[in-house]
Amino acid sequence: MSNYLDAAIATALGAGDRFLNIFGLDKDYLTGGYDQLRSFLGPHVQYPLGLIGLDVDYLVWLLCVLAPIIFAFVLPLITVTVFYLCICVINFVKFKHHFYQIGHSGNWRKAGRLACAIMWRTLGRLWHGYEVRGLDKLPINAESPAMLVYYHGEMPIDCYYLMAELVLQNNDKTKSVADRFVFQLPGWGAMLEAFNVIRGTRSECEEAFSQGYFVLLAPGGTREMLYSDANYDIHWGSRLGYAKLALKAKVPIYPVFTRNIREVFRFVRIRPFWNWQLKLYERFKLPFVLLYGGFPSKLVTFIGDPIMVESEENMAVEDLNERVQSALKNIIDNVQPKPGKIIRAFLERFHPVQVSL
Known part of the structure; x- marks a missing residue:
């Protein structure tokens, strides 16, 4: 030997x-x-x-x-x-003076939100080359509320990245709506509270709008997360609650979409197991699914032009819902190649594609 x-x-x-x-x-x-x-x-x-x-x-x-x-x-x-x-x-040292001021004010939520925002923005830019296009379309006035309606991918990390960008650009008045099961996860309570994540009840949203907050939500929610796929179809069903809120509060709606959001994480869609997982969701309203990924795909969030909301007397809820879905679908059709490919999304990190609305 x-x-x-x-x-x-x-x-x-x-x-x-x-x-x-x-x-x-x-x-x-x-x-x-x-x-x-x-x-x-x-x-x-x-x-x-x-x-x-x-x-x-x-x-x-x-x-x-x-x-x-x-x-x-x-x-x-x-x-x-x-x-x-x-x-x-x-990045933490860069914002140390801001941390110092917040820490001495005793506002632990704002300090925690700033810390989370720095970590999420760092992760987004390093791992996904994350960009946001259209931030200049949002209201500059701190007292002007707005609703940001986004497409829900397998994992809504684009929502975290966008909130981080808003927090670090001195727009700390943003709240995000999450599915109810998220609030049942052990240990997540303090983080959700610090990062202004709410359940999305009518009273919570109305209070947020009255205080001048941006409310970031996905009408499709978990259903869109599960039933949509690499073709990026919108699955909102008959969910009109967001439109009713916008009409009552008379806030503009901004359609938001992130290119390649479904090329970061994927569900294991092997039949018949996938059908069983969908049945479990319909029964318990919990996503019993297998997830894989974390791929370093290029992510670019596009914020569309605002849809100005009139009074409830001059606009029907169904008409507003149709306008919002149409605007979001147009953004998806313009900026997202279909079907989505993980390899293509990864290569865009090195060969960026010039896409604009």
Whole structure:
């Protein structure tokens, strides 16, 4: 065994030496290093390795085999991780004065919201190259409420990213509506409260509008998350509550869509298991689904032109709902390739596609 191993190692090292010789390195660069490593390890590890049935030759061979993996993947990954940690630290330091002021005011919710916003924006920009186009369309006046209606993907991380951008741009008056099951998750209460996430009841939304908040919601909700797919069809059913609220509060509605939002996470849609999962949702109103992904796909959020809402007397709820769905569908048709492809969305990180509304 040892002779065959020695021959294999010698052959590999010889080939490596000939390749490195092209770049002007010593003729026996790898072979000499291997001999030095073997002579160094021999006296120290021969006995303990013998106790477990290994020898120095095997250990050195194993190191030679694993070296390309270590240098190609492990060490770069460690380096990149250190860089990302540094970026997070720099972002926190950048906003340290804001943290200091908020901390001394005793507003733990606002301090926590700012901390979460920094982390979400850092993650979005680094992992997804996240961008928002159309922020300038939103009301500048801090007392002007608005409703932002968005398409719900498998995982609404675009909602978190958009809220983070709004918080860090001194627009801290944004609330997001989440499905009721989210509030039942253990340990999530304080985070949802700090990040202004509400259940979306009529009273909560009306109060938010009266205080000048932006309310970010997805009329399709969990149903759209489950029943839509890579073709990005809108699934709102007969849900008209958002339109009734907008008409009563007379707030403008902004359609919002994120390109490639379904190319980050995917559900395991294997039949008949997928049909069973949908039946469980219809029965318990909980998403019993298997999720995979976290792919670094390019994400770009587009905010459309506002749909100005008239009084309830001059506009029917159904007409407003149709206008909003039509506006959102037009954005999807203009900016989203169908069907969505994970590879294509990933490559857009390096070859951005110029898309505009």
